[in-house]
Amino acid sequence: GHFDVTDNFSRLREPDCILICVPTPLTEKMEPDLQYIEKTTHSIKKNLRKGQLIVLESTTYPGTTEEFVLPLLESTGLKVGKDFFLGFSPEREDPGNKNFTTAQIPKVVAGVTPSCKEAVTALYSQAVHQVIQVSSPRAAELTKLLENIYRSVNIALVNELKMLADRMGIDIWEVIEAASTKPFGYSPFYPGPGMGGHCIPIDPFYLSWKAKEYDFTTRFIELAGEINVSVPYYVVSKIIDALNERRKSIKGATILILGVAYKKDVDDARESPALAVMDLLQKKGATILYHDPYIPSLPLFRKYHFKLKSSLLTEKLLRRMDAVVVVTDHSQIDYPWIVRHAPLVVDTRNVTKGLDRWKKKIVKA
Incomplete structure (x- = not known):
């Protein structure tokens, strides 16, 4: 077939198109x-x-393709738009x-030159409808x-409102559900324990950094980042x-984290x-113990290293916990x-909605 997998960069001369992801x-x-x-890019340069056609798909600040990637590739003596083609098309x-x-999913494309744009368009048109x-x-x-900052800012808004609503004794989930009945001018976003994934918590700061080159401070973006980090x-x-209301101390408490993936039903933490x-x-x-049906053990992360494996959910395990904290709302739980069976459930995802029978041991967070 035409599909092959390799980590041999000397083979980069073989394909007609190279996507950087x-x-x-x-x-x-x-x-x-x-x-x-x-x-x-250096590896591609050696074999260009x-x-x-070279296409950068990685999320980055405006200017990376033309200011960073292009000079490296043109240092080979080859000319963009004539000898090789270069474009950007973000992952979605x-x-x-x-x-x-x-x-x-519609694919946004751009080329460094008109001929580059034609080449990028021709490539993705083979696989994408629009x-x-x-x-x-x-x-x-x-x-x-913009796509990721839009989510970051709106998630920060509802997370801040969640904290305010808690002090006011109002259920933010009820409010969002009611607001969602408006058929125009409103799109629901939902609060949670913070923001995760390899894109949305990181990407907005690429623009904040680049903005300083133009003597511009992206206050909205940075404020949203501060709020989401604080959750x-x-x-x-x-x-x-x-725990304090139940005459227990956090020190010495045994707590089960329910879900460690950054979003429901995925295996990425x-x-x-x-x-x-x-x-x-x-x-x-x-x-700390955790249970996640998608992540059997926690790998080494950039900032954290937990030598933990997912615990099997049993009645005995739940009963001996001081608290169970719902962080990721996987569908199969x-x-x-x-x-x-748990003595205390701290719910960050509204999975306990309607369970009024046990409301005395449920805390929304």
């Missing part, structure tokens, strides 16, 4: 870390031949969402950032208060708010059964 994390100083794009995917296949051309790679790069601390404070919650609880002296 590598991580774009942040440094400890919250600045763009382009080392993976840089190393990959005439006629090849929603892990766990079975309603959209790759072919159904290809959306934009004027430049910078416009395409900002398109992806795990709020969740931990709610756990501490709930990168940047998951569960990790921050677990770390904070451990630092306060709690013993029987939440009424959890609530029935």
